[in-house]
Amino acid sequence: MSMLAQPKYPISSHNQVGLRRPFIHRARVSCSATTTKPRSNANAKQVVVEPRLMPPPTVVTTANPNRPIANDPSLQSTWSHRAWVAAGCTTVAIALAESLKGAADLHMWFEPILAGWVGYILADLGSGIYHWGIDNYGDENTPIFGGQIEAFQGHHKWPWTITRRQFANNLHALARAVTFTVLPIDLVCHDPVVQAFVGVCSGCIMFSQQFHAWAHGTKSRLPPLVVALQEARVLVSRSQHAAHHQPPYNNNYCIVSGVWNEFLDNTRVFEVLEMFLYFKLGVRPRSWSEPNSEWTEEIEIPSQITAQ
Numbered sequence: 001m002s003m004l005a006q007p008k009y010p011i012s013s014h015n016q017v018g019l020r021r022p023f024i025h026r027a028r029v030s031c032s033a034t035t036t037k038p039r040s041n042a043n044a045k046q047v048v049v050e051p052r053l054m055p056p057p058t059v060v061t062t063a064n065p066n067r068p069i070a071n072d073p074s075l076q077s078t079w080s081h082r083a084w085v086a087a088g089c090t091t092v093a094i095a096l097a098e099s100l101k102g103a104a105d106l107h108m109w110f111e112p113i114l115a116g117w118v119g120y121i122l123a124d125l126g127s128g129i130y131h132w133g134i135d136n137y138g139d140e141n142t143p144i145f146g147g148q149i150e151a152f153q154g155h156h157k158w159p160w161t162i163t164r165r166q167f168a169n170n171l172h173a174l175a176r177a178v179t180f181t182v183l184p185i186d187l188v189c190h191d192p193v194v195q196a197f198v199g200v201c202s203g204c205i206m207f208s209q210q211f212h213a214w215a216h217g218t219k220s221r222l223p224p225l226v227v228a229l230q231e232a233r234v235l236v237s238r239s240q241h242a243a244h245h246q247p248p249y250n251n252n253y254c255i256v257s258g259v260w261n262e263f264l265d266n267t268r269v270f271e272v273l274e275m276f277l278y279f280k281l282g283v284r285p286r287s288w289s290e291p292n293s294e295w296t297e298e299i300e301i302p303s304q305i306t307a308q
């Protein structure tokens with residue numbers, strides 16, 4: 001009788017995305033227990049245990065030298081990032097405070113509230129147009145937008161990084177744009193209706209990257225209020241934004257509330273714009289030739305085997 005003992009190697013199918021645990025090579029040891037026929041000068045039953053060293057299981061890892069790690073310095077906030085976010089929040093707060101003060105002085109509430117709502121709706125449209133533009137055109141050398149273009153290309157390849165990116169690191173680029181745009185308006189305009197529109201619209205645009213990060217979050221790890229707002233479609237939902245990261249990679253660009261996504265995708269607005277720009281300027285959008293390696297999401301492959 002021959003019996004081959006099966007090694008116990010339950011393989012953890014999912015590693016926590018982004019956590020870089022040390023890769024542990026474990027030797028697989030297989031023992032075969034064999035009973036032999038009794039010999040004249042041997043015991044009636046002899047068990048021979050033959051330990052054999054087997055090669056470690058083959059695990060394919062995504063060895064990419066450019067691949068960020070969970071605590072990558074590029075995901076950390078700097079004091080410069082924090083200063084720009086503070087400046088952006090201040091300019092938005094001034095606009096909202098001016099609007100509230102003007103509305104209270106004039107006993108006029110309907111128009112500022114309506115203007116704020118329009119600002120919220122248009123911020124979603126603006127986020128979609130901007131996202132479409134930097135996803136499809138330019139590169140890291142493009143003036144002004146190069147950093148954002150490079151960051152979004154990296155985001156398509158490693159979407160999980162946005163959940164590890166620190167708050168100010170994620171928002172500083174938009175906060176800087178908001179500061180330069182809204183501060184002059186704060187200084188020259190004191191109309192509560194205009195200020196309500198500007199304050200809400202610019203605030204939603206500045207925080208769109210935070211809404212985007214939450215859209216990549218896990219329900220169990222997000223604050224319950226955020227989950228409730230996502231499910232009420234006040235903020236872009238996780239399921240809607242997930243479609244942006246799946247083939248054909250040319251839809252669901254809006255990242256504030258996502259209210260414009262269905263309309264823009266059904267009417268193929270961006271495809272028409274892409275055709276227009278191609279025939280006018282001869283520039284092809286990235287989405288026509290994707291997915292390629294630049295857009296294909298790298299899948300985190302289990303790099304740890306846990307023996308039980």
Ligand SMILES: [Zn+2]
Nearest residue numbers: 131135152244
């Ligand atoms: Zn994108």
Ligand SMILES: [Zn+2]
Nearest residue numbers: 155159212241
């Ligand atoms: Zn995303």
